[in-house]
Amino acid sequence: MLIRNVRPWGAAAVDLLIEGGRIAAITPHLADSTAPVLQGMPGGPDAGREVVDGRGRLVVPAFSDVHVHLDSSRIGLPFRPHTGAPGVWGMMLNDRNNWRTAEIGLPERTAGTLEQMIARGTTRVRSYAQVDVDCKLEKFDAVMAAKQKFSAHADVQIMTFPQAGILREEGTIELLEESLKQGADVMGGIDPSQLDRDPAKHLDIVFGLAEKYQVEIDIHLHEPGELGVFSTELVLERTRALGMQGKVTLSHAYELGSVSEAVSRRLIEQFAELDVSMATVAPSASNQLSLVELTEAGVRVGLGEDGQRDYWSPYGNCDMLDRTWQLAFTNNFRRDELIEHALAVATMGGASIMSHEVPRLRGVLDRPGVAVGDRADLLIVDGETVASTVMDRGSDRTVLHDGRVVAEGLSVLDS
Incomplete structure (x- = not known):
């Protein structure tokens, strides 16, 4: 799966490559869809892959x-x-x-x-x-x-x-x-x-x-x-x-x-x-x-x-x-x-x-869960910043579990 144009913890927009239920690669998002979004991928970045359009939303665990x-x-x-x-x-x-x-x-x-x-x-x-x-x-x-x-x-x-x-x-x-x-x-x-x-x-x-x-x-x-x-x-x-x-x-x-x-x-x-x-x-x-x-x-x-x-x-x-x-x-x-x-x-x-395989938070500034190697259990949600997302609690949500979209727009998808 390729997730385009999302902002991890509110940072700059990136594209996420998901393989085997985990985040396999992260690259800066390029607005030009013909650009080599993720290099070294046979057949181009989208070949044979499900593509999720993040539309500039935040992505958090x-x-x-x-x-x-x-x-x-x-x-x-x-x-x-x-x-x-x-x-x-x-x-x-x-x-x-x-x-x-x-x-x-x-x-x-x-x-x-x-x-x-x-x-x-x-x-x-x-x-x-x-x-x-x-x-x-x-x-x-x-x-x-x-x-x-x-x-x-x-x-x-x-x-x-x-x-x-x-x-x-x-x-x-x-x-x-x-x-x-x-x-x-x-x-x-x-x-x-x-x-x-x-x-x-x-x-x-x-x-x-x-x-x-x-x-x-x-x-x-x-x-x-x-x-x-x-x-x-x-x-x-x-x-x-x-x-x-x-x-x-x-x-x-x-x-x-x-x-x-x-x-x-x-x-x-x-x-x-x-x-x-x-x-x-x-x-x-x-x-x-x-x-x-x-x-x-x-x-x-x-x-x-x-x-x-x-x-x-x-x-x-x-x-x-x-x-x-x-x-x-x-x-x-x-x-x-x-x-x-x-x-x-x-x-x-x-x-x-x-699961103690997941490290405990290292401090109040730790923002884990959206890095290469992390399990792709993710929430893509609308918001300007993380703080505004918590304040506004929008409904434009995409939910992933083990690298698969399981819910969209507040509705669960069939297996």
């Missing part, structure tokens, strides 16, 4: 949504009033009381949500699949079916997730283990102190199952202040003791910056040392660890949309470009380079969590 709940989505369904009670347990019960009565079946709305995400530029997804004594493996099966349906359009990792806790309801552990036997990619945990109220046992089960099935770990952490720091320190202790460096992610963790500057600095240093990743959903919280300090320390940080207009929240629309705007806004980013950094987190930051 495709998005990586590393924290989404495909199984609870109401995308595409009529809007309903929010009925959730405060707190994790209350919200979970609201979902439990309503998910079976949605206007269409769970497999259809799960797959439909993934389709809308791909159409808007997301080609890497880490989705939670709730597993508990209520839904058993029904939600896991729906996410697995969506993954298989769109296997040619996106990479999807599935996390088996004890949304209702591990210890509160008998039979949960056996269901979690069965989902791992059936191919879950990541073992989930949630609020080991506040929800299950036995953090040692909770984490013993999470780390034990992860070790047994050789999968990574991702722990939801909503716990406040010193309690959140306490649970985090237990996670770090186990990561170190079990040699699971590079295999653990903390999601949310938006209270870890609330205790003291010294504690924040110590946690960031340990995250970097143990290669513990952070997944944020860009909450409107003031006590988060600094996104800039995390990146500069070498911590892998990715972005996700969390719920999608579901029984937990009316927010979410499948568009990671919108969530990138939110990440910049909630971090009070105004300078162009920081807004660009938010996009780097939303794209290659998340990619580095899903």
Whole structure:
């Protein structure tokens, strides 16, 4: 494939040659189409190749949504009033009381949500699949079916997730283990102190199952202040003791910056040392660890949309470009380079969590993902600059996965 006239990260216009699913060559774009755009190519630059006209749009890496709940989505369904009670347990019960009565079946709305995400530029997804004594493996099966349906359009990792806790309801552990036997990619945990109220046992089960099935770990952490720091320190202790460096992610963790500057600095240093990743959903919280300090320390940080207009929240629309705007806004980013950094987190930051073959961001000025040798998972999108693209969030989008166009104009193309 030859992609003409695109601007990597807003730079000067170039032409990209795609071979074997990767960027094989980059040359300056020449307006004269008869000019030798890419030299040394038999039969001329376009011979036997699909040609994509970038029309001067930006090209950036495709998005990586590393924290989404495909199984609870109401995308595409009529809007309903929010009925959730405060707190994790209350919200979970609201979902439990309503998910079976949605206007269409769970497999259809799960797959439909993934389709809308791909159409808007997301080609890497880490989705939670709730597993508990209520839904058993029904939600896991729906996410697995969506993954298989769109296997040619996106990479999807599935996390088996004890949304209702591990210890509160008998039979949960056996269901979690069965989902791992059936191919879950990541073992989930949630609020080991506040929800299950036995953090040692909770984490013993999470780390034990992860070790047994050789999968990574991702722990939801909503716990406040010193309690959140306490649970985090237990996670770090186990990561170190079990040699699971590079295999653990903390999601949310938006209270870890609330205790003291010294504690924040110590946690960031340990995250970097143990290669513990952070997944944020860009909450409107003031006590988060600094996104800039995390990146500069070498911590892998990715972005996700969390719920999608579901029984937990009316927010979410499948568009990671919108969530990138939110990440910049909630971090009070105004300078162009920081807004660009938010996009780097939303794209290659998340990619580095899903695959450690992808290098972590080297700093706030790192703009990876569109160089020779990089995988051709790309988003071509309208905009004057990267910052203006994040602000305007245009709809003129072309999405590539593994060097193939998978979506155009906010619609997914057939395989």
